[in-house]
Amino acid sequence: MEAINVGLLGCGTVGAGAAKLLLQNARVIQARLGAPLNLKYVADLDIETDRGIKFPDGVLTTDAQQVIQDPEVRIVAELIGGQTVAKDLIMQALDQGKHVVTANKALLAKHGNALLEKAASKNVVLAYEASVGGCMPIIKTMREALVANRVNAMSGILNGTCNYILSKITDEGSEYEGALAEAQTEGYAEADPTLDVEGLDTAHKLAILTALAYGVEINLDDIFVEGISKITPLDIEFANQFGYRIKLLAISKDRGDAVESRVHPTMIPFDNLLSSVNGTLNAITVSGDAVGDIQLNGHGAGMMPTASAVVADMVDIARDLLSGAKPRIPLLAFQPDRIRPARVLSMDELQTHYYFRFAAVDRPGVLSKISGILGKHGISLKSVHQKGRKSHGSVPLVMLTHHAREKDVKKALKEIVALDVVTTEPVLIRIEDKNNTDQG
Amino acid sequence: MEAINVGLLGCGTVGAGAAKLLLQNARVIQARLGAPLNLKYVADLDIETDRGIKFPDGVLTTDAQQVIQDPEVRIVAELIGGQTVAKDLIMQALDQGKHVVTANKALLAKHGNALLEKAASKNVVLAYEASVGGCMPIIKTMREALVANRVNAMSGILNGTCNYILSKITDEGSEYEGALAEAQTEGYAEADPTLDVEGLDTAHKLAILTALAYGVEINLDDIFVEGISKITPLDIEFANQFGYRIKLLAISKDRGDAVESRVHPTMIPFDNLLSSVNGTLNAITVSGDAVGDIQLNGHGAGMMPTASAVVADMVDIARDLLSGAKPRIPLLAFQPDRIRPARVLSMDELQTHYYFRFAAVDRPGVLSKISGILGKHGISLKSVHQKGRKSHGSVPLVMLTHHAREKDVKKALKEIVALDVVTTEPVLIRIEDKNNTDQG
Numbered sequence: 001m002e003a004i005n006v007g008l009l010g011c012g013t014v015g016a017g018a019a020k021l022l023l024q025n026a027r028v029i030q031a032r033l034g035a036p037l038n039l040k041y042v043a044d045l046d047i048e049t050d051r052g053i054k055f056p057d058g059v060l061t062t063d064a065q066q067v068i069q070d071p072e073v074r075i076v077a078e079l080i081g082g083q084t085v086a087k088d089l090i091m092q093a094l095d096q097g098k099h100v101v102t103a104n105k106a107l108l109a110k111h112g113n114a115l116l117e118k119a120a121s122k123n124v125v126l127a128y129e130a131s132v133g134g135c136m137p138i139i140k141t142m143r144e145a146l147v148a149n150r151v152n153a154m155s156g157i158l159n160g161t162c163n164y165i166l167s168k169i170t171d172e173g174s175e176y177e178g179a180l181a182e183a184q185t186e187g188y189a190e191a192d193p194t195l196d197v198e199g200l201d202t203a204h205k206l207a208i209l210t211a212l213a214y215g216v217e218i219n220l221d222d223i224f225v226e227g228i229s230k231i232t233p234l235d236i237e238f239a240n241q242f243g244y245r246i247k248l249l250a251i252s253k254d255r256g257d258a259v260e261s262r263v264h265p266t267m268i269p270f271d272n273l274l275s276s277v278n279g280t281l282n283a284i285t286v287s288g289d290a291v292g293d294i295q296l297n298g299h300g301a302g303m304m305p306t307a308s309a310v311v312a313d314m315v316d317i318a319r320d321l322l323s324g325a326k327p328r329i330p331l332l333a334f335q336p337d338r339i340r341p342a343r344v345l346s347m348d349e350l351q352t353h354y355y356f357r358f359a360a361v362d363r364p365g366v367l368s369k370i371s372g373i374l375g376k377h378g379i380s381l382k383s384v385h386q387k388g389r390k391s392h393g394s395v396p397l398v399m400l401t402h403h404a405r406e407k408d409v410k411k412a413l414k415e416i417v418a419l420d421v422v423t424t425e426p427v428l429i430r431i432e433d434k435n436n437t438d439q440g
Numbered sequence: 441m442e443a444i445n446v447g448l449l450g451c452g453t454v455g456a457g458a459a460k461l462l463l464q465n466a467r468v469i470q471a472r473l474g475a476p477l478n479l480k481y482v483a484d485l486d487i488e489t490d491r492g493i494k495f496p497d498g499v500l501t502t503d504a505q506q507v508i509q510d511p512e513v514r515i516v517a518e519l520i521g522g523q524t525v526a527k528d529l530i531m532q533a534l535d536q537g538k539h540v541v542t543a544n545k546a547l548l549a550k551h552g553n554a555l556l557e558k559a560a561s562k563n564v565v566l567a568y569e570a571s572v573g574g575c576m577p578i579i580k581t582m583r584e585a586l587v588a589n590r591v592n593a594m595s596g597i598l599n600g601t602c603n604y605i606l607s608k609i610t611d612e613g614s615e616y617e618g619a620l621a622e623a624q625t626e627g628y629a630e631a632d633p634t635l636d637v638e639g640l641d642t643a644h645k646l647a648i649l650t651a652l653a654y655g656v657e658i659n660l661d662d663i664f665v666e667g668i669s670k671i672t673p674l675d676i677e678f679a680n681q682f683g684y685r686i687k688l689l690a691i692s693k694d695r696g697d698a699v700e701s702r703v704h705p706t707m708i709p710f711d712n713l714l715s716s717v718n719g720t721l722n723a724i725t726v727s728g729d730a731v732g733d734i735q736l737n738g739h740g741a742g743m744m745p746t747a748s749a750v751v752a753d754m755v756d757i758a759r760d761l762l763s764g765a766k767p768r769i770p771l772l773a774f775q776p777d778r779i780r781p782a783r784v785l786s787m788d789e790l791q792t793h794y795y796f797r798f799a800a801v802d803r804p805g806v807l808s809k810i811s812g813i814l815g816k817h818g819i820s821l822k823s824v825h826q827k828g829r830k831s832h833g834s835v836p837l838v839m840l841t842h843h844a845r846e847k848d849v850k851k852a853l854k855e856i857v858a859l860d861v862v863t864t865e866p867v868l869i870r871i872e873d874k875n876n877t878d879q880g
Contacts, residue, residue: 021588021730031655031778032587032770129585135731137577137585145569145577147472148461148751215471273737276716290461290748291575291738297713298734308730311588325765330472338471 003036004318007067009089010080011044011060014103014130016051017307018077023053025311033315035322041067068093074321075314077101087111094118094126099321101313103130103306106195109204109220112211116331125320125327127313132205133158133282135305136296137312142212142286143333149288151213153253155266155432156284157277158205160301161189161196162228162248166236166265167278170245173233188280198227199248199263206250210261213286214254215334216342218261224347226264235357235427238385238398239267242355245275246429258343260350267355267431348407353382353431356401356413359394361421367397370416377412379404394423400431443476444758447507449529450520451484451500454543454570456491457747458517463493465751473755475762481507508533514761515754517541527551534558534566539761541753543570543746549644549660552651556771565760565767567753572645573598573722575745576736577752582652582726583773589728591653593693595706595872596724597717598645600741601629601636602668602688606676606705607718610685613673628720638667639688639703646690650701653726654694655774656782658701664787666704675797675867678825678838679707682795685715686869698783700790707795707871788847793822793871796841796853799834801861807837810856817852819844834863840871 006022008015022029022039030036039059047060067073068089076093078100080086086104091114093100100119102108108115108131119126129139133156142151157163161183168179180197183189195201207220228248239246244267253260268275273295277283282300287293299305320328332339360366371381385398401409413426446462448455462469462479470476479499487500507513508529516533518540520526526544531554533540540559542548548555548571559566569579573596582591597603601623608619620637623629635641643665650658668688679686684707693700708715713735717723722740727733739745760768772779800806811821825838841849853866 017730025588025590025729028590029588031774032583034770034775135585135734137581140580140585141577143472144756145575145580145752146748147755148465148469148748150465150468273713273716276713288748289465290457290744290751292745294575294736294738296734296736299732304730305732308586308588308728311730312585315587316584319768320763320765323760323765323768325760325763325768328759328763328765330474334471335474 003038004074004321005038005040005072006075006077006314007041007043007070007073008039008077008079009043009064009067010078011042011046011051012079012081013303014306014310015042015044015079016053017303018079018310019055020053021304021307021311029311029315033318033322035318037311037314037318040070040073043067064089068096068098073098075099075101075317077310077314079103079310083107083110087115090115091118094122094124097122097124099125099127099317101127101130101310101317103128103310105131105201105204105208109207112208113217119331120336123327125317126331127317128208129313130306130309132208133284133296134298134300134302135308136282136284136298136300137309138209138284138296139212141294141296142209143329146286146288146291146294149290151254152287152289154209154213154284154286155249155251155274156209157247157274157282158250158284158300159196159202159248160280160282160299161193162199162202163278163282164188164280165197166228166231166246166248169231169233170236175233176229176231197229199225202248202250202263206252206261206263209250210252210259212333213252214259214342215332215339216259217339218259218342218344222261222344224262224264228265230427231265234396235429238357239355242400243270244268244431245270247274249274249432251432255345258345260345262347262350265429267429269433272434348410350406351403352406353433354401354404354409355429355431356399357427358397358416358422359424360397361423362395363421366421369419369421370397373415374401374412377408379408379412443478444514444761445478445480445512446515446517446754447481447483447510447513448479448517448519449483449504449507450518451482451486451491452519452521453743454746454750455482455484455519456493457743458519458750459495460493461744461747461751469751469755473758473762475758477751477754477758480510480513483507504529508536508538513538515539515541515757517750517754519543519750523547523550527555530555531558534562534564537562537564539565539567539757541567541570541750541757543568543750545571545641545644545648549647552648553657559771560776563766565757566771567757568648569753570746570749572648573724573736574738574740574742575748576722576724576738576740577749578649578724578736579652581734581736582649583769586726586728586731586734589730591694592727592729594649594653594724594726595689595691595714596649597687597714597722598690598724598740599636599642599688600720600722600739601633602639602642603718603722604628604720605637606668606671606686606688609671609673610676615673616669616671637669639665642688642690642703646692646701646703649690650692650699652773653692654699654782655772655779656699657779658699658782658784662701662784664702664704668705670867671705674836675869678797679795682840683710684708684871685710687714689714689872691872695785698785700785702787702790705869707869709873712874788850790846791843792846793873794841794844794849795869795871796839797867798837798856798862799864800837801833801863802835803861806861809859809861810837813855814852817848819848819852
């Protein structure tokens with residue numbers, strides 16, 4: 001049967017992984033697809049470095065245009081990353097009528113609409129399974145497996161770097177800085193880890209998933225993002241005592257007239273399966289009206305897991321080509337004319353449970369002052385814990401609230417921090433319990 | 441856009457669920473598909489019972505042939521169950537050129553080849569996502585998401601009834617009989633629970649997954665099956681002390697010249713995510729050479745979760761119809777000419793870790809006799825635990841082995857049970873540790 005020729009743009013970690021997989025597993029891929037998926041080109045500015053891959057003659061090229069312009073190439077995978085060259089090359093490939101596969105979540109989150117419109121106008125596929133959750137087929141699950149469901153909510157651990165660091169702090173009581181340094185040594189964190197640890201990478205992925213889940217168009221900038229750099233072993237230990245783990249979660253919920261879409265460290269109870277997902281693993285739970293909760297977990301990054309998703313996208317496209325299908329699945333899960341712009345709920349409007357930790361002077365009356373302010377703002381307490389340990393001349397005072405409005409919480413904390421008995425900025429961590437997932 | 445007409449055969453739990461979903465979520469399904477998925481018929485011998493569904497006029501019929509013979513119906517879902525009428529109707533529908541969706545795992549496990557050959561010969565799709573794992577898209581994951589991987593192994597909790605019963609025994613220390621009775625009261629177990637609790641339902645699902653994973657054809661009857669009816673709170677408590685949970689697992693591994701494919705109660709360590717999957721939930725972990733481990737979990741049965749998978753299959757087919765595609769994906773994941781018959785490894789050849797519990801007379805020398813026999817058969821012990829509690833005049837003597845061959849284990853146990861100091865049949869539970877998953 002006719003071979004389907006593919007070309008890769010970029011031979012970094014994911015590009016090299018995809019090349020390796022296409023070459024090493026060519027036989028099993030063909031046994032499933034029914035035709036060879038032939039790696040015709042790998043374009044990279046650096047074709048000298050030995051990547052431990054035996055490329056057939058003529059495959060390596062420094063010229064991306066050779067890939068894009070070759071009429072024999074049906075599928076182009078953009079695995080360069082970044083938002084300038086990558087965007088231009090994707091646009092050019094689409095213009096040439098190529099189907100495109102990408103793992104570039106930042107690009108999709110920021111310029112997805114332009115790219116998707118171009119793909120639709122050229123009647124080709126722009127596939128992006130590898131952009132979210134590495135090897136976990138979350139895009140496929142959302143667009144295909146859950147097609148009969150109204151999706152109500154989802155929450156996920158979508159960044160392996162953050163999950164590794166939080167797991168380290170949890171398991172070994174390390175401080176954040178030490179855990180980050182170890183993640184860097186292990187190759188799980190970049191030299192500049194900002195994009196990961198400050199939650200931006202997670203927000204990019206959440207923007208894509210939010211669109212797919214509810215058929216909405218939202219602004220990436222409206223997603224609230226708080227990273228993990230302020231998480232301490234002390235808060236993780238308190239969380240543990242109350243039956244929670246702290247995870248960096250991407251959370252989104254359909255609120256009818258708006259959507260929630262937020263990224264922040266979150267306390268989740270032990271019986272939430274996400275709480276058992278540790279190390280660099282990713283996981284996502286999606287709630288649909290028919291399925292209830294469904295969860296995927298697996299390696300959310302890394303050379304071969306990401307490559308697996310890239311090649312799976314290629315095979316999906318190759319199957320269309322071999323069966324004579326036009327693009328079958330709307331790129332953003334819903335037909336373009338059914339996608340509505342949606343407002344992202346502001347954090348002021350959020351209602352959830354909260355964990356507060358105050359560093360307070362160990363003096364009678366402090367608790368009454370603090371709880372008085374909270375009460376004045378309509379925030380009722382579920383429990384209060386005053387722990388003996390002194391740190392810097394103050395004691396940690398920990399409070400868990402019932403359902404409260406973030407707007408009220410902010411106001412109250414502002415008043416509390418002005419008290420002379422409170423010595424440092426309070427710690428606020430949001431709690432996601434089953435009951436507040438359900439009620440909102 | 442043209443509507444795609446579908447007909448359901450059978451309006452029991454899953455059939456009624458599928459009808460309900462097609463009617464209630466018609467709008468969201470159309471928003472994704474781009475055309476109405478129109479429920480034209482629901483055929484059932486009983487159309488009098490009120491199922492709480494408002495069927496449009498003319499949809500209900502007692503005549504399955506009306507559905508099968510109607511040229512306007514493009515997709516027929518067989519949701520009757522059983523292996524006689526269901527098989528005939530599927531064959532007739534395929535003969536009429538209908539695409540067929542089924543949730544009937546027993547039928548597929550036993551007569552899958554004949555059905556799939558018929559579908560292939562008529563160039564139509566026979567889809568069966570709902571037959572394994574309810575709403576978990578495991579068939580889709582295996583056939584599509586993992587297409588670039590060599591699958592090495594998988595293990596899964598594929599029967600909600602068994603998982604519910606084992607979770608009850610674990611959490612509440614109930615005896616098996618009490619837990620089963622409770623499962624029956626809750627509607628999680630049939631009046632005759634044999635198919636579930638003896639592991640046969642799990643074996644049916646494992647047969648399908650084994651074929652998909654490795655591209656092999658195996659005999660259902662070659663799958664070793666042991667149910668959960670002999671599991672006691674005592675063994676669950678010991679397991680807990682050693683860091684294990686007991687789950688009814690479906691396990692399969694590619695052994696090159698043969699495949700492992702077995703169903704039995706299994707001890708798995710706490711850090712295996714399957715150990716945290718409780719109640720009626722199902723879960724499956726698949727190991728591929730590129731992805732490492734990937735896991736799905738969700739409701740493996742029940743009206744709406746199963747209906748969700750049925751309708752997702754319909755939408756997949758409808759997308760082919762709307763895009764002009766011929767069937768795109770080989771029904772058993774691999775191209776028919778690449779599927780090889782494979783031998784299922786006999787249990788005698790299995791090598792794994794074992795847990796034994798002997799009821800032994802509390803007398804000096806007993807341990808030496810038993811461990812002597814084990815040693816003679818080349819079975820080396822990792823640990824031995826003699827617990828103080830007397831039960832029926834004997835004490836439980838618990839042993840965990842290193843890697844051992846099942847053939848040797850059987851011989852040794854036969855000799856041990858003949859000892860006059862051993863008062864009852866020994867308990868044997870296989871252990872699945874990460875290290876024996878890897879080496880095997």
